[in-house]
Amino acid sequence: MEEIARESAERVRSLVRTRRAADASMVVAICDLAEGYRVDSDELLEVLAERRVRVGGAGTPKVSEFVSLELAGLLGCTPVAAGHRIVEALNLKHRHPGLFAAVQGLDVDADRALRAASRCGHLAPDAAEAVTRRWVPRQRRLGWAAAFTLLDRLIIESDPESAIERERKAREDRGVYLWGFQDGCMNLTGRLDAVDARYLDAAVERLAEVLEGEHPGLTRDQRRAKAIGVLANPAYATALLQAAAQQRLPMGDAVPAPVTVPVARLRPTLGIAVHIHCDALGELTGSARLERAGHLTTHLLAEALAGVDVTVHPVIDLPNLEPEDGYLPGRQMRRAVHLAFDTEAFPFSNRSSAGLDLDHTAPYQPGVRGQTRIGNLAPLSRRVHRAKTAGSWQVEQSRAGVLEWTSPLGYRYEVGRTGTRMLN
Template sequence: MEDIARTLADQLVKADQLARLGEARKVMALAELASNYHLGLDDVVEVLAEKQVPVGDGAPSVSEYLCLEVAGLLGCPPSAAAGKIADAVNLRHRHPTLYRAMIELQIGADRACRAAHKCQDLPADVAEEVTAKWLRVQHRFGWTAAFNRLEKLVIDADPARAAAKERRQRKQLGVHVWGPYEGTMNLTGRLETLDAKYLDAAVDRLADILESEAPELTKETLRAKALGALANPAYALALLQRAAQPSLVDADATAPSDADAAAGLRRPDQHGCRGHLCGTITTPLHKLRPQLGIAVHLDVDALGDLEGAARIEGAGHLTLDSLSEMLRGVEVKVQPVIDLGDVPPEDQYVPSISMKQAVSLAAQHELFLYSNRTSRGLDLDHTRPYRPRTRGQTRVGNLAPISRRVHRAKTAGIWKVEQPKSLVLVWTSPLGYRYEVHPREGTRRVVEDCAA
């Protein structure tokens, strides 16, 4: 058994080395591609001309359209492709020692790229010095510990720059709800340090209150429910007020003493509210929830009965049982259903609000390669160019939600697009790769039949 285990362990090490080699070659290919990808759009209007995007001090700029090409090649969203390109170019040109170590498999490509990204605000010579110093010790530590050491080296290299970056970060705050998964969603965000600590304390406090009602739940689950309670401030305040009430006592204890009665004083109501939590909520709590507008898509069978799963716009799919449980006690106002087959074509160039809504319901995400950008707020482009005085061109079957960069690339003729059927687009890249993008089935590479 020991011999078998040792053999398998050796195979694992070899597989890891091959994976490292593959990732290193991918970074090298990206850096080389960035240096050789030029579309040469000299004969287009200035607004459509190819822009060169700066990567960092000491590194060459790259074509803004390269991320669209790489998105298809690597099967990732254009935003992720842009990050991979920037990391590869940054690593190669600003961190030659680290880049060489990656090629020689002394460090994994993911670690090397992450380290280069951490130093992106430093001048090229300082960045190279910092990562070269870090390279000598990073292999002794796990991921988190290694990058904690790198963070200290970055601050020590230029404390004033690090302080300025921290000030900028305090202005770049945000909270994001994302990633629907089996009836739940993820919540991430960046708060100022004190706000984050206050929020953590408030969540803990509410979780302790909720524990008395649901002692079987774990602390983490109670904290999640407490944060959900904070989304309804009236409910959160009601919980805090209830927890602040004294325990019930005998009626005699609430009666004023003889001396107090003689002075005309009354003992405070033992069930009244205390201190900063004073106040009475008279409106039913469910009426004080924030208003929420969501689109729920349901399928019905031939008899009109519900079947399958419910699709909630921006929140993925839920079983009908989970949906009914979540809506219990919630006031629901049903809006008219939009039947995409009944949306009439329009003659004007700019789609109406109802047309925009219909397209965004039919295509939840941008109809470009592997994009995960939601369609609301994107450009609605006419797949076949709009021709004045031709009726019915603005319709679901000739519109596609795309981002501004993709729109420019299409208008400039860099990327070609066809729409063989409603909301199904076939894109052809500048290098000749073809991809079909479907609003529900996603992206697939179109392989041409060589015999055709």
């Protein structure tokens, strides 16, 4: 048994080294692609000629504005994620040559080095290199969190005045975000002032205590999550807290005036589009889609909408929707395209189609009727739209809701409601 375990352990060590080498080679390959990528300017419309842009920090080279679109297909990720990989790789190579060499020598994991280079993104190239030069030999004996705690200290020591300014900007960079819909739930993250955050935590904790009577089967963490939803309806939260306060008052103390307006009428107005699909026989499929969220079961939908006023819109029959003659799609046509494409119609993109350009797959020809139709429209972000219009990326909509893209390097992708498939 000990011999088998030892052999397995040695395999793990070998694979760790192999993975480190592959990750280091990937960084080099991404840099080489970004630095060498060119679109044939003879094939582009002059007004939309390829632009060279600096996506990394000071000291990094300019690259093609379209290279992230090419890399996205190769990596099977979104253009935004591909762009981030390019920025990270170029920053590491050109702003941290010592750290870059350490990655190639397998002295530092590529992931750790890329994160370190990103942390130093605000520093001048010489200062950034000086910080990571001090950090590399010391981080080897440290775990991930301890290594970056050390790096943060070295960054502050290198330029205390800049650190103060970053703290000021961090306080300005506040916000609250919903993301990551899965199994009927979403994540909530944000950045708050420290005092506001403590007040919010206290309010959530207090409401979680109050909700224990209404939801005895929930755990404390589950009640805290429920309390966030209650705070979204201030009138309901006030009524709950007021009722709890009245129960605690000693005899003879003044009683706060009750909330007399029905709580349901004080609920904030919220517009959420829910799409329920039927099969060929008109039976519910059992799932529903919340726009800008994702799919959930109709069972959970019924529970979530209990006591909520619902407006039912007529069904849009996508295959039989009448074409339009004008260049700009009408309201119903735009809604139909967004139903046909939940996300941007580009390889591996996950950007919501809401708010994107609706592009004619086959270029619009003035005077020709029926061009603005399902089957000739697709939602594209501005950069993808520009790449397609410029002629660097070629696209055909073989059938409604299915596009075939060809990249400048000749890679082909099929994009539809089921995702992206590489064709060569």
